[in-house]
Amino acid sequence: MTWDEEYATVYEQWSAHMTADVPFYVSLAGEANGPIVELAVGNGRVAIPVASATRRSVIGIDTSPEMLAQARERAAAAGVDLDLRLGDMRDLVLEEPASLIYCPFRALLHLPTWADRRRTFDRVAASLEPGGRFAWNAFIFDHRIASSLDGQRQEAPVPHTMTYASGDNRIDITLDSGAMSSLWWATRNEWLGLVEVAGLEVEALYGDFDRTPLNDDSGEYVFVARR
Numbered sequence: 001m002t003w004d005e006e007y008a009t010v011y012e013q014w015s016a017h018m019t020a021d022v023p024f025y026v027s028l029a030g031e032a033n034g035p036i037v038e039l040a041v042g043n044g045r046v047a048i049p050v051a052s053a054t055r056r057s058v059i060g061i062d063t064s065p066e067m068l069a070q071a072r073e074r075a076a077a078a079g080v081d082l083d084l085r086l087g088d089m090r091d092l093v094l095e096e097p098a099s100l101i102y103c104p105f106r107a108l109l110h111l112p113t114w115a116d117r118r119r120t121f122d123r124v125a126a127s128l129e130p131g132g133r134f135a136w137n138a139f140i141f142d143h144r145i146a147s148s149l150d151g152q153r154q155e156a157p158v159p160h161t162m163t164y165a166s167g168d169n170r171i172d173i174t175l176d177s178g179a180m181s182s183l184w185w186a187t188r189n190e191w192l193g194l195v196e197v198a199g200l201e202v203e204a205l206y207g208d209f210d211r212t213p214l215n216d217d218s219g220e221y222v223f224v225a226r227r
């Protein structure tokens with residue numbers, strides 16, 4: 001099985017611990033008057049509660065047909081409307097400008113290079129209405145966590161091994177079957193640089209989904225930027 005095929009089958013287990021982000025993105029969506037878009041929508045874990053709370057359709061973009069199939073099924077079961085589109089966030093194009101574009105669960109870290117991220121931020125800026133928001137979260141790299149996890153097989157939430165390639169700021173996640181995916185971590189200044197070159201402005205930078213301001217002990221960047 002490819003990573004996408006296998007990941008879709010284990011994604012509910014993989015993401016079960018991640019719940020705190022949902023009310024955060026739901027509350028931003030509640031303040032959006034126009035189209036709402038989730039980049040890397042996955043199985044609809046966040047988009048479904050967003051669509052349910054706002055009673056509006058959410059456009060969800062993802063490169064994985066397997067994840068989109070799960071999102072379709074789960075949205076139908078929840079009775080909400082998702083406009084699911086197979087596509088790459090680097091090529092984002094919308095028919096009308098969005099009020100809110102958001103990208104949860106560190107999915108921007110799947111983009112390997114500055115150029116990939118720059119292109120994505122440019123596409124986001126071009127797709128937002130004036131005053132529209134872009135929100136995302138990404139873990140803060142911590143060498144203490146890295147050294148404790150590097151090369152160690154972990155049973156939970158799904159058996160896997162993480163290896164850290166510091167020179168490429170990359171983490172390879174390998175499932176027991178051998179299916180592998182990578183994440184490339186970014187620093188606060190890289191995020192701030194992306195915001196600036198895309199012509200956006202940082203509205204808020206939190207260190208948690210409860211809107212605690214970022215501090216030296218934070219584990220997560222939670223960004224809200226505005227066009």
Ligand SMILES: C[S@@+](CC[C@H](N)C(=O)[O-])C[C@H]1O[C@@H](n2cnc3c(N)ncnc32)[C@H](O)[C@@H]1O
Pocket residue numbers: 015039040041042043044045046061062063064067087088089090103104105106107110111
């Ligand atoms: C950790 S999951 C996040 C899913 C969902 N947003 C959530 O919060 O549960 C990462 C998702 O990113 C998707 N993905 C990875 N690279 C992508 C890209 N370049 N464009 C769009 N989706 C991408 C994967 O297929 C996967 O569904």
